[in-house]
Amino acid sequence: MKRKNYLSSQFLSKINDDSTFNIENLIILTCAIFIASIGLNVNSTPTIIGAMLISPLMGPLLAIGTGLALYNTNILRKGVISLLAEVVISLIASTIYFHFSPLTYASQEIIARTSPTIWDVMIAFLGGTAGIIGARKKGANNIVPGVAIATALMPPLCTVGYSIAAGNLKYFLGSGYLFLINCAFIILTAFLGVKIMKWLSRSAGQANRSFFRKPTFKEAGIVLVVIILIIPSILSASHMVSKTLVDQNVQNLVANEFGDVNLIKENVDSQEKTINLTVSGSKISAKKIQVAKANLAEYNLKGYSLNIVQVAQVNPNAENQLDRQVNNILNQRQRAQEQANEERQQEQEKHNQEIEKMSPAISSVTAVSDNKNKQITLIELKKDLSKKKKKELVKQIKEKYPNINLVEFVQESDND
Numbered sequence: 001m002k003r004k005n006y007l008s009s010q011f012l013s014k015i016n017d018d019s020t021f022n023i024e025n026l027i028i029l030t031c032a033i034f035i036a037s038i039g040l041n042v043n044s045t046p047t048i049i050g051a052m053l054i055s056p057l058m059g060p061l062l063a064i065g066t067g068l069a070l071y072n073t074n075i076l077r078k079g080v081i082s083l084l085a086e087v088v089i090s091l092i093a094s095t096i097y098f099h100f101s102p103l104t105y106a107s108q109e110i111i112a113r114t115s116p117t118i119w120d121v122m123i124a125f126l127g128g129t130a131g132i133i134g135a136r137k138k139g140a141n142n143i144v145p146g147v148a149i150a151t152a153l154m155p156p157l158c159t160v161g162y163s164i165a166a167g168n169l170k171y172f173l174g175s176g177y178l179f180l181i182n183c184a185f186i187i188l189t190a191f192l193g194v195k196i197m198k199w200l201s202r203s204a205g206q207a208n209r210s211f212f213r214k215p216t217f218k219e220a221g222i223v224l225v226v227i228i229l230i231i232p233s234i235l236s237a238s239h240m241v242s243k244t245l246v247d248q249n250v251q252n253l254v255a256n257e258f259g260d261v262n263l264i265k266e267n268v269d270s271q272e273k274t275i276n277l278t279v280s281g282s283k284i285s286a287k288k289i290q291v292a293k294a295n296l297a298e299y300n301l302k303g304y305s306l307n308i309v310q311v312a313q314v315n316p317n318a319e320n321q322l323d324r325q326v327n328n329i330l331n332q333r334q335r336a337q338e339q340a341n342e343e344r345q346q347e348q349e350k351h352n353q354e355i356e357k358m359s360p361a362i363s364s365v366t367a368v369s370d371n372k373n374k375q376i377t378l379i380e381l382k383k384d385l386s387k388k389k390k391k392e393l394v395k396q397i398k399e400k401y402p403n404i405n406l407v408e409f410v411q412e413s414d415n416d
Contacts, residue, residue, distance in 0.1 A: 007070075007197050011136050015066050016075055018059030018135075021082040025056045026089070032056070033090050036154045037097040040162065043107035048155055057086055057153040061183055062135055065128075065190025069198065083183075087157065094161025106162070106171065113152075113159040114174030116181060117240055118233045124182045128189030136197075153182055181229055188226060243270065249299040250275055257292040258284055275301070278309045352377075355397055361385055374405040381411050 032055040039047030060083035067076025098104075156178040163172035246268055254263050254277065265278040293306050352365040355377065366378040377397065385393070394407045 007194070007201055012066070012072075012075070014135060015059075015063050016078065018056075019063030019075065019079045019082050021060075021078075021085050025082075025086075028054055028056050029086055029089060030093060032154055033093040033158060034097060036158045037094045037101075037161065040107060040109045040113075040155060040158055041098070041101055041103050043109050045109065048109060051154050052152060055154040057083075057157075058131060058186070060086065061128075061153075061186040062132060062190045065132070065187040066194045068187070069191045069194035090154070090157045091161050091164070094158040095164045098162045098165035104166065106166070106168075109155070110159050110162055110171070113156045113178055114171045115236055115240070116174065116178035116233050117236045118230065120178060121181055121185060121230055121233050124185035125189055128186035129193060131186065132190045132193035153179065156182065177232060181233060184226065184229055188222075243268070246270065246301070249301055250277070253292060253296070253299045253301065254279070257295065258288060273304045274307065275304050276307045276309070280310070284308065284310060351401060354400075355379070358396060359385075359389075359393055361389075375403050376406045376408065377404050378408050378410065381409055384411055385409070 032051045035054070036048055036051035039045070039051060060079040063075050063079030064083065067073065067079055156175045159175035160172060160179065163169070163175060247266070250266060250268060251263070254261065258279065259282065261279045261281040261284065263277065263279055265276075267276040268274070269276075289306070289308055296302060296304055296306065348367050352367060355365045356362050361381050361383055363380040363382045366380070368376050368378060379393075390409055397407055398404055
């Protein structure tokens with residue numbers, strides 16, 4: 001008796017259609033890229049979720065897994081071409097956006113995509129499983145959109161674009177790795193899902209003979225690649241768990257040993273084995289600090305050194321007064337800076353006039369500073385001078401004004 005056909009023509013047609021890169025998908029992809037980039041830039045989670053919902057990146061990945069499982073070169077080729085095209089377009093668009101964006105700092109949403117862990121691998125694996133099952137459903141469902149949000153393909157790809165624009169290699173490697181493991185495990189689950197569907201679609205006897213067999217060399221290679229991909233995420237997760245446990249132990253130490261104090265700042269260096277705490281509130285006696293240091297082992301902090309900085313608690317009135325004093329100081333510094341800039345400009349104009357009098361061939365003198373704060377003097381000539389006279393003039397200028405780094409000559413006719 002034949003089993004149910006899980007690999008229907010409608011399912012394969014849907015996979016094939018979703019992996020086709022056309023003008024509609026290009027427009028949707030472009031919209032998703034800019035929405036995700038803006039969301040990452042302004043640290044807006046709802047905006048990022050919206051970009052993930054409309055992103056078409058999921059289709060090519062399911063197609064690649066399906067094509068590999070069925071040895072269907074047409075579906076596989078379409079999936080690979082679409083994925084590569086979408087990745088390239090996404091990187092170009094996101095890099096351009098972040099290059100011209102006035103907000104250049106890395107938001108928390110960007111930083112969150114630069115340290116993938118084993119949990120990201122698990123999400124990608126489970127999400128890919130749900131995705132291939134959802135692709136089988138004939139009617140509209142919320143599985144595929146949910147998978148698009150869970151696996152988060154678009155944000156790490158846009159974070160790679162940010163990393164390129166900012167020239168940050170660490171963020172580039174972290175976000176690139178997150179996107180890679182998401183893609184790899186979605187493809188893997190699609191591959192396994194279609195293999196299982198193919199097995200279930202056959203009769204019991206045939207299925208047993210084809211499914212339970214010794215893996216081929218290629219399949220063993222795929223398993224090895226998957227294991228290698230997982231290792232960095234496991235190490236990252238281990239580091240994150242260790243840091244979280246240490247932070248929790250430090251908070252327990254403060255609560256139990258120092259009582260009613262406010263923890264303003266906590267800095268734990270696991271490599272140097274140091275704990276630096278800034279606290280306010282009731283004054284902590286030297287005896288209490290000594291007892292806390294002696295009890296570090298009880299909080300699984302053996303080997304750490306403890307340093308505490310106590311800040312006096314400021315009442316609201318004093319705090320407002322302090323704010324006003326700080327603002328006054330900042331305003332005074334700003335006015336002083338403006339006055340210094342004005343005096344510097346007047347002095348520079350005087351120097352320009354003196355340089356102009358050094359030779360009747362000089363038409364005008366302009367002083368500029370480059371991005372490295374080098375002083376450059378640009379001399380416009382009424383007529384061309386010989387190299388010897390130019391050299392003598394440069395020597396004369398630099399002897400009188402040693403702060404000038406470079407002297408350049410142009411002729412009036414050059415600007416016509």
